[in-house]
Amino acid sequence: MDLGTQKTYPALVSKRIGSYDVPEGVEVRGGYDPEFARILTRDALQFVADLQREFRNHIRYAMECRREAKRQYNEGASPGFDPATLYIREGDWTCAPVPPAVADRRVEITGPVERKMIINALNSGAKVFMADFEDALSPSWENLMRGQVNLKDAVEGTITFDDKARNRVYKLNDQVAKLFVRPRGWHLPESHIFIDGEPATGCLVDFGFYFYHNYATFRKTRGAGFGPFFYLPKMEHSREAKIWNSVFERAEKRAGIEKGSIRATVLVETLPAVFQMDEILYELRDHSVGLNCGRWDYIFSYVKTFQAHPDRLLPDRVQVSMAQHFMKSYSDLLIRTCHRRGVHAMGGMAAQIPIRDDPEANNAALELVRKDKLREVKAGHDGTWAAHPGLIPACNEVFTNQMGGAPNQIDTTKREDAAGLTEEDLLQRPRGVRTMEGLRLNTRVGIQYLAAWLTGTGSVPLYSLMEDAATAEISRVQNWQWLKYGAELDGDGTRVKVTPCLFGRVVEEEMGRIEREVGKEKFRKGRYNEARKMFIRQCLAPSLDDFLTLDAYNHIVVHHPTNAPSKL
Ligand SMILES: CC(=O)SCCNC(=O)CCNC(=O)[C@H](O)C(C)(C)COP(=O)(O)OP(=O)(O)OC[C@H]1O[C@@H](n2cnc3c(N)ncnc32)[C@H](O)[C@@H]1OP(=O)(O)O
Numbered sequence: 001m002d003l004g005t006q007k008t009y010p011a012l013v014s015k016r017i018g019s020y021d022v023p024e025g026v027e028v029r030g031g032y033d034p035e036f037a038r039i040l041t042r043d044a045l046q047f048v049a050d051l052q053r054e055f056r057n058h059i060r061y062a063m064e065c066r067r068e069a070k071r072q073y074n075e076g077a078s079p080g081f082d083p084a085t086l087y088i089r090e091g092d093w094t095c096a097p098v099p100p101a102v103a104d105r106r107v108e109i110t111g112p113v114e115r116k117m118i119i120n121a122l123n124s125g126a127k128v129f130m131a132d133f134e135d136a137l138s139p140s141w142e143n144l145m146r147g148q149v150n151l152k153d154a155v156e157g158t159i160t161f162d163d164k165a166r167n168r169v170y171k172l173n174d175q176v177a178k179l180f181v182r183p184r185g186w187h188l189p190e191s192h193i194f195i196d197g198e199p200a201t202g203c204l205v206d207f208g209f210y211f212y213h214n215y216a217t218f219r220k221t222r223g224a225g226f227g228p229f230f231y232l233p234k235m236e237h238s239r240e241a242k243i244w245n246s247v248f249e250r251a252e253k254r255a256g257i258e259k260g261s262i263r264a265t266v267l268v269e270t271l272p273a274v275f276q277m278d279e280i281l282y283e284l285r286d287h288s289v290g291l292n293c294g295r296w297d298y299i300f301s302y303v304k305t306f307q308a309h310p311d312r313l314l315p316d317r318v319q320v321s322m323a324q325h326f327m328k329s330y331s332d333l334l335i336r337t338c339h340r341r342g343v344h345a346m347g348g349m350a351a352q353i354p355i356r357d358d359p360e361a362n363n364a365a366l367e368l369v370r371k372d373k374l375r376e377v378k379a380g381h382d383g384t385w386a387a388h389p390g391l392i393p394a395c396n397e398v399f400t401n402q403m404g405g406a407p408n409q410i411d412t413t414k415r416e417d418a419a420g421l422t423e424e425d426l427l428q429r430p431r432g433v434r435t436m437e438g439l440r441l442n443t444r445v446g447i448q449y450l451a452a453w454l455t456g457t458g459s460v461p462l463y464s465l466m467e468d469a470a471t472a473e474i475s476r477v478q479n480w481q482w483l484k485y486g487a488e489l490d491g492d493g494t495r496v497k498v499t500p501c502l503f504g505r506v507v508e509e510e511m512g513r514i515e516r517e518v519g520k521e522k523f524r525k526g527r528y529n530e531a532r533k534m535f536i537r538q539c540l541a542p543s544l545d546d547f548l549t550l551d552a553y554n555h556i557v558v559h560h561p562t563n564a565p566s567k568l
């Protein structure tokens, strides 16, 4: 995306009720709120602006390299191990020792930076809570700034939430999970903050404000001298990890804290990154606490990377499980790589969530989660993700049964057998069939997710599964791929080809089903039609959009003192 050409809605003048005190070259175009002014202080804005100025050319170059790699994949190349960095892969080095505060990460809960959910997650009994500015959050100005306020209150221990309707006040327990924060990916702009006439980089805004306001309290009260802790998403190459490492060093220096205080786990969730795991850890070796299998974005990335390879069409989304050889190989190599370098190999997210009104279906869902977690712990993962507090006891039990009293398996499960995994293993074509129901489900889920995202909700329960930006991406790119290459729906006996005409019919029928399911009133008030148009455009685009959320972001940017057509 051209950072200088962010679209906004036409201006409607509204009354200005206050303004932020900004340093030279910084413009805050997001609405004023006295609560947000606690975050958007002059000094904090200066800190973010300094990061932006120091790293913007590095980021621009990294994004150019992504475009160049895409060009090569589109001309028939495949990602693979880089011969130039063989010395790193074969070298005998380790990452800095794991801080004691995060040695045991057997269950990590994730969720958006919403006030009530933050309290629930920190109180949930999980070892870690990953507070998400990324896949689980729609990055409206309101959500982002409110999220920063919520995290500041959480780190200070003062966070409360008054649920008046239920007459319940939420507050923190004495024992809470360790907090990790996931900023957005490198590709997303923050169009409510301009620095030297350009939108800021989204992840530097998320990282910068959180670090600036919380590092001192966090280290004193939560990190036992370490921290803050982060998760880093969607990287494609170690040069991007190198930028993060420099950002961390810069922040540590500015704060006057020891190098290596900040720690981060990198999500390996793009296909190119699986060939860069050693290199990523190497760049971050003073700041690393491991890697995580971000399996949903990884599947999305498989389609994206091979968008010009019609011989690599995916089967139905539900069939691309961890049992596929390329997925199993990815998890095995990640464990081997992390344990060889002395850090955690975290498992990923099972998409099942509790099903409240159907005990039988609920048991079946829980069983699937258990099975998935058992696979992870037996393979050697040191911990896993849970999408919902109701899943924590099962995940905990599975990991504890296998690991006993040990906090992790870093030294006990080396997985040397995975050393021989090849490019072929990691790229092996997924097996399975495509069905009309697959096309319908992608469409139904994709449109409903987008409609929720446009109204400010970034993770939603749909058909008893957790859906977020990563899982929704799979629906979008799978439809795009099937349409682009006229895939045959061969799994249900229909043997029809996916064409724009068939897709148009499916969209209309699924819109009817959505309206029946959510009810006329919610449907009328929601942004379903806008989501439908957006989804159709993206699925039929001649060349694949890089990210669902880049296009959709243009629809949620609201500049002050202008108002968007619909308020978030
Ligand atoms: C691919 C990836 O990147 S995965 C990581 C990103 N995705 C996520 O983090 C998804 C996290 N999960 C969620 O957002 C939610 O669980 C959803 C949207 C899937 C379902 O949420 P809901 O429909 O609200 O669930 P439900 O009604 O069962 O919630 C029951 C209670 O659990 C709480 N809860 C549910 N999920 C979470 C969570 N992840 N963290 C904290 N609390 C939670 C709810 O706030 C609610 O609390 P209350 O009883 O005090 O009101």
Ligand SMILES: O=CC(=O)O
Pocket: 135, 267, 269, 293, 294, 295, 296, 297, 298, 348, 349, 470
């Ligand atoms: O971020 C996690 C994923 O699976 O994607």
Ligand SMILES: [Mg+2]
Pocket: 135, 233, 267, 269, 294, 296, 297, 470
């Ligand atoms: Mg992801």
